[in-house]
Amino acid sequence: MNPQHPTEGTSVTHRRYVPHSHAHYGGNLVDGAYGLGLFGDVATELCVRTDGDEGLFAGYTGVQFLAPLHAGDVVEATATLVRVGTRSRGMEFEARVVCRAAPDRGPSAADVLDPPIVITRATGTVVIPPKQ
Numbered sequence: 001m002n003p004q005h006p007t008e009g010t011s012v013t014h015r016r017y018v019p020h021s022h023a024h025y026g027g028n029l030v031d032g033a034y035g036l037g038l039f040g041d042v043a044t045e046l047c048v049r050t051d052g053d054e055g056l057f058a059g060y061t062g063v064q065f066l067a068p069l070h071a072g073d074v075v076e077a078t079a080t081l082v083r084v085g086t087r088s089r090g091m092e093f094e095a096r097v098v099c100r101a102a103p104d105r106g107p108s109a110a111d112v113l114d115p116p117i118v119i120t121r122a123t124g125t126v127v128i129p130p131k132q
């Protein structure tokens with residue numbers, strides 16, 4: 001498929017289960033860098049769709065950790081294109097927990113969270129390499 005023209009408002013969402021092997025801190029807490037990894041991956045697919053290239057993450061202008069991410073959560077991450085430069089692409093990111101364990105009901109019990117819990121928001125810039 002040919003890449004689309006980069007259009008503000010285009011977004012991509014990834015969703016995944018957070019394995020228990022990723023618990024890093026006390027209380028089954030996952031490190032904040034895990035969420036930034038999700039943002040890198042979702043930004044990559046967004047760039048593939050808008051520019052036909054994976055892009056290179058140049059930097060974040062802001063990151064807010066709003067609520068904890070736990071091992072065993074199902075988390076989704078969205079990247080939205082908010083600014084189209086010559087080669088730079090400004091993006092907004094949001095990560096949400098959509099399912100979470102319910103250990104009071106048993107070791108494998110879990111609930112769908114409605115509404116999801118927003119855990120991280122960020123803004124950043126990805127750069128598309130010059131066309132060869």
Ligand SMILES: C/C=C/C(=O)SCCNC(=O)CCNC(=O)[C@H](O)C(C)(C)COP(=O)(O)OP(=O)(O)OC[C@H]1O[C@@H](n2cnc3c(N)ncnc32)[C@H](O)[C@@H]1OP(=O)(O)O
Nearest residue numbers: 040043044054055056057058059085086087088125126127
């Ligand atoms: C999708 C996720 C992928 C990843 O996670 S990759 C892993 C982490 N990232 C990296 O390893 C990237 C390492 N950095 C680099 O390789 C380079 O460093 C860049 C490719 C990011 C930029 O280098 P250059 O292409 O030489 O930049 P320029 O020609 O000076 O500028 C091109 C456009 O990019 C904007 N820009 C450059 N650096 C930054 C920055 N640090 N923060 C925000 N914007 C930046 C400029 O303004 C301009 O924009 P305008 O094309 O729209 O005019």
